[in-house]
Amino acid sequence: MFNKLKETIGEENMSQNEADKAAYSSDASRIRGKADTIIWPKTLEDVRQAISYAKRHNLNVVPRGAGTGLAGGAVPQDSIVLDMCRMDRFAVQKDRAIVEPGVILDNLNSESDYILPVIPGSHAVCTIGGMIATNAAGMRAFKYGKMADWIDELHVIDGTGKMIKVQGEKINHFCGWEGSTGIVVRARLKLIKLPTLRTMTVLRFDSITPMVERLKGLDTSHVSALEYVDKYCSNLIGLGDMNHLIVEYESEEGEIKDEKELKKIWEKRDSLYAIISAKGYTVAEDPQVPLEHIDKLLYWLQKNDIPTFGHIGIGVIHPHFKKDTSQRLVEEMFTVVKKINGSVTGEHGVGLLKKPYLEDAYKKKIKELKETYDPSNVLNRGKII
Amino acid sequence: MDDSFKCTECGLCRNACPVYKALKRETVGPRGKVMLLKEEIKDEIFYACTLCRNCTVACPLKLELDKDFRKYRAKLQEAGKTTEASKVMIENVRKYGNPFGKIEEGKKPKELFCC
Ligand SMILES: Cc1cc2nc3c(=O)[nH]c(=O)nc-3n(C[C@H](O)[C@H](O)[C@H](O)COP(=O)(O)OP(=O)(O)OC[C@H]3O[C@@H](n4cnc5c(N)ncnc54)[C@H](O)[C@@H]3O)c2cc1C
Ligand code: SF4
Ligand code: SF4
Numbered sequence: 001m002f003n004k005l006k007e008t009i010g011e012e013n014m015s016q017n018e019a020d021k022a023a024y025s026s027d028a029s030r031i032r033g034k035a036d037t038i039i040w041p042k043t044l045e046d047v048r049q050a051i052s053y054a055k056r057h058n059l060n061v062v063p064r065g066a067g068t069g070l071a072g073g074a075v076p077q078d079s080i081v082l083d084m085c086r087m088d089r090f091a092v093q094k095d096r097a098i099v100e101p102g103v104i105l106d107n108l109n110s111e112s113d114y115i116l117p118v119i120p121g122s123h124a125v126c127t128i129g130g131m132i133a134t135n136a137a138g139m140r141a142f143k144y145g146k147m148a149d150w151i152d153e154l155h156v157i158d159g160t161g162k163m164i165k166v167q168g169e170k171i172n173h174f175c176g177w178e179g180s181t182g183i184v185v186r187a188r189l190k191l192i193k194l195p196t197l198r199t200m201t202v203l204r205f206d207s208i209t210p211m212v213e214r215l216k217g218l219d220t221s222h223v224s225a226l227e228y229v230d231k232y233c234s235n236l237i238g239l240g241d242m243n244h245l246i247v248e249y250e251s252e253e254g255e256i257k258d259e260k261e262l263k264k265i266w267e268k269r270d271s272l273y274a275i276i277s278a279k280g281y282t283v284a285e286d287p288q289v290p291l292e293h294i295d296k297l298l299y300w301l302q303k304n305d306i307p308t309f310g311h312i313g314i315g316v317i318h319p320h321f322k323k324d325t326s327q328r329l330v331e332e333m334f335t336v337v338k339k340i341n342g343s344v345t346g347e348h349g350v351g352l353l354k355k356p357y358l359e360d361a362y363k364k365k366i367k368e369l370k371e372t373y374d375p376s377n378v379l380n381r382g383k384i385i
Numbered sequence: 386m387d388d389s390f391k392c393t394e395c396g397l398c399r400n401a402c403p404v405y406k407a408l409k410r411e412t413v414g415p416r417g418k419v420m421l422l423k424e425e426i427k428d429e430i431f432y433a434c435t436l437c438r439n440c441t442v443a444c445p446l447k448l449e450l451d452k453d454f455r456k457y458r459a460k461l462q463e464a465g466k467t468t469e470a471s472k473v474m475i476e477n478v479r480k481y482g483n484p485f486g487k488i489e490e491g492k493k494p495k496e497l498f499c500c
Contacts, residue, residue, distance in 0.1 A: 018428070019412050019430055020410070020411075020412050022412075022420050022421050022424050023411045023416075023418075023420050026420065027396075028393075028394055028395050028396055030394050040409070040410070066396055066399060067396050067416075068395065068396045068397070083411065104400055122395075122396070124397060124400060124401075124443070125397055125399045271445030273445075274395050274397065274444070275446065277393035277395065278391055278393055278446055282393070
């Protein structure tokens with residue numbers, strides 16, 4: 001069936017063998033799906049060919065970066081998987097970078113003194129394409145916002161196989177929609193000069209109320225990261241039996257000045273997801289709530305013994321649930337989240353995991369975008385809606 | 386194979402793996418091999434591991450996947466799944482005590498093998 005496509009893309013860049021299908025059947029969400037074919041495009045023409053082919057044969061295409069997504073966005077469902085990792089060329093020119101989607105964030109950020117300051121915990125492996133598609137945030141979102149804030153221009157191939165160049169407001173038609181409106185094939189990103197000064201203060205609290213009070217009263221003019229680690233998680237990474245706020249400054253204000261010490265604390269924080277997941281808490285959520293009401297959510301999580309850490313400065317936290325008990329508790333949590341005007345996803349995306357909890361306005365928006373850019377539903381079919 | 390079953394499939398070790406970096410194919414990376422091992426797929430891909438332990442260094446849980454992959458190779462061997470190169474190497478080790486075959490004094494081996 002794929003003979004024609006093999007001719008253009010090259011047999012060595014496609015596979016239907018059992019081993020490849022198994023390796024591509026999931027992502028970091030650990031939701032299992034089924035890959036039909038894996039394609040490793042090298043050029044945007046390869047991507048275009050694959051989409052046009054899928055459209056003609058009523059197949060569906062799942063773009064994939066590093067597969068670190070936690071909502072199952074890259075999990076195939078009898079799909080053609082487009083692994084974008086071989087499209088990984090980039091060029092940095094001072095405070096701008098032209099990148100292909102498979103570029104790994106840490107590779108881009110180690111190229112020069114200019115960096116993309118959006119740093120998810122998966123920075124060592126995650127790709128720019130995946131970050132754009134999920135509108136990733138991360139450790140320094142408090143100061144630097146989300147991925148959408150750093151895109152000058154995008155080139156995407158939509159569900160009809162058409163190449164589109166977008167700037168300004170239209171970037172939001174693709175950024176954050178998890179590959180269901182178009183496949184990112186190139187981007188021009190804004191960079192900043194690597195900050196030379198970083199210090200940190202680690203604040204400890206026995207209970208939630210004084211912590212939230214302190215959070216609200218904090219002078220944040222030079223704060224670059226503001227992270228929360230609850231008691232259970234703090235114990236796991238050796239911080240002790242207290243709730244912690246990790247406050248990073250791009251000034252002299254922090255108590256910890258030694259670069260190595262800072263790095264050690266960030267490494268502990270980076271390791272939390274894997275450590276907690278290994279304890280059986282494999283379902284990672286990412287609600288975003290307004291700071292003025294975050295204590296209500298934190299108290300609910302504490303009452304239900306749900307391990308939690310996250311980017312509290314922007315109201316995004318990561319409660320972790322055990323798979324067998326998750327459904328009832330997750331539903332209850334989202335009721336609390338919605339009551340305090342929060343949203344079900346702050347950074348991981350909807351994918352397969354959060355489909356049942358999606359707000360109506362979100363559903364309406366994706367339906368409209370699908371109608372415009374992917375009327376045949378070729379891209380990431382069955383995700384989000 | 387305990388460590389493979391402890392793997393959370395986060396993928397954080399992916400870019401530390403020299404085989405993954407060379408081929409850019411999930412299947413040959415540490416997480417890809419773990420998926421195969423969990424599904425009991427016996428594929429020659431397990432020979433595509435240098436046993437360098439870079440994945441252990443990068444892994445937040447410090448999982449020692451190399452040990453599992455080595456054990457799994459033995460299973461592959463039993464199932465008759467082996468590469469042409471490893472067949473030649475095993476034969477050479479049996480015959481000459483080294484993987485390169487007959488080497489004359491002061492001469493370099495004629496062929497170099499890699500699985
Ligand atoms: C340990 C750990 C820590 C994490 N920390 C954070 C964090 O702090 N902040 C955060 O935001 N996320 C975090 N994540 C989630 C994840 O790493 C991010 O969402 C990341 O941006 C995904 O990148 P990826 O390359 O792995 O994409 P993938 O997982 O491969 O894909 C993610 C989504 O993007 C789509 N996609 C991929 N490439 C393209 C493309 N070229 N065009 C269109 N769509 C595409 C996929 O179909 C999928 O829907 C974390 C994950 C882990 C495992
Ligand atoms: S031990 Fe094997 S799987 Fe791990 S990094 Fe080295 S080559 Fe890759
Ligand atoms: S070996 Fe460790 S780093 Fe690699 S996927 Fe498994 S848990 Fe993650």
